[in-house]
Each structure stands twice: as structure tokens, then as C-alpha cells.
Amino acid sequence: MSNSTLDRLLSRRSVKLVGAPGPTEADIESALACVVRAPDHAKLRLWRFVLIRQPDIVAVGEKAISIMAAAGKPMTPEKQASTRAWLADLPLLIGLAYQIHHDHPKVPEIEQTLAMGAGVMNFQNAMHAMGFATYWSTGLATFTEDMPEYLGFDTLEQQFVGFLAVGTPKNAVVPAERPDPWSIARRWQAD
Ligand SMILES: Cc1cc2nc3c(=O)[nH]c(=O)nc-3n(C[C@H](O)[C@H](O)[C@H](O)COP(=O)(O)O)c2cc1C
Structure with missing residues (x-):
């Protein structure tokens, strides 16, 4: 079929x-519209996306390098170079966080984390559908x-879960190796 x-x-x-090229504002709006269609228990609308363009993407990379050095976990010179090379041409970087609903009566934080993941996945699939x-x-x-x-996130009220890099592949994209679909499922029946 x-x-x-x-x-x-x-x-x-x-x-x-x-x-x-990276996505236009209209493309981003379409993908964000897919985020707000992810499963959302109790309508928490917890997704928080921060859109970063150049030259601010480069600034984020320099900040990451200095944060890690100050924390006593410096990136090696090779890692610094690969990080700078990765970010230099990136048209769009998105900071990803969700609003934490502390002690929510119906939605424990694991569900909030899952809703965030579902939203990001919808964004990724939407971008893929648009050719990015x-x-x-x-x-x-x-x-x-x-x-x-x-x-600009409030670390007491918002959980930061990383970055999404978005753009056009620099190299030919070959299909990824994937497991047999049935290797992740089993049938269950009551006795
Ligand atoms: C929450 C999350 C965080 C990730 N962080 C990293 C990371 O820091 N470095 C990395 O190499 N891959 C990371 N990955 C994996 C890549 O985003 C990607 O999923 C992986 O390369 C496999 O590619 P695929 O999505 O085509 O299966 C992360 C994935 C998830 C879901």
C-alpha cells in the first residue's frame, strides 16, 4: 500500500x-503547530522552544566551551574544534525545555517528560516532511x-533537555540501519 x-x-x-538553507519562519510555525498536537495530559502545554540563529549559535558554542572549562570538565582541543565546526554553518539551533508542573495531581513528572519528548519528535518529523x-x-x-x-530558562521551573540542530544535510543521507520491528514487541494474552 x-x-x-x-x-x-x-x-x-x-x-x-x-x-x-534552514527553515523559514513559516516552516518553523508549521513544525511548532505539530508540537502542540503531541499528546498532552491535562493540557499542560509544557513545551518551551527557544529559536537561535547565527551569529548567536556560534555564541552558544563558545559559552558551552567556557562553561565546561569552568566546571573542571574542559572539552579537549579536538572536541572544541569539532563543536565549532559543527555550529559554524548551522542555520537553526533550538533550545528545548519544558515547564515543570511540580506535584501535579494528575500528571507526574515522568508524563511531563514524555509529553516533551513526543512534542520534539513531532517537530523532528515535521521538519523531515519539509525536507530538513x-x-x-x-x-x-x-x-x-x-x-x-x-x-533564559528558569532552572527551578523549567527542565532543559538539550538542543535541536536543524538544516539541510551537507552530505548524501543514506538510510539508517534499523531493528526488525517485531524485535521490540511481543503479544500478551490473559491466561
Ligand atoms: C534526548 C536525546 C538526547 C541526545 N543527545 C545526543 C548527544 O548528546 N550526542 C549524540 O551523539 N547523540 C545524541 N542523541 C541521539 C541523536 O539525536 C540521534 O537520535 C542518534 O544519532 C540516532 O539517530 P536516529 O534518530 O536517526 O536514530 C540524543 C537523542 C535523544 C533522544
């Missing part, structure tokens, strides 16, 4: 090395207080 939506979902793979590639990274000093604060 031919189904173009399914074909798009099946051909998505993450691509780290991307460059121009994405790459979710929790590098760039994600799990520090300094990076989310630098991006």
Missing part, C-alpha cells in the same frame, strides 16, 4: 552535519545550570 505520510516517517534519520534534517543533542553543557540560564 502506498502511503506518503508513512513513507516520510520511515525515511527519517537524524543528521548532525547540516547547513543552509534535525539532530537532538544533549551536549553543549546541557546538564549544567549555566547553559539553560544563559538561554
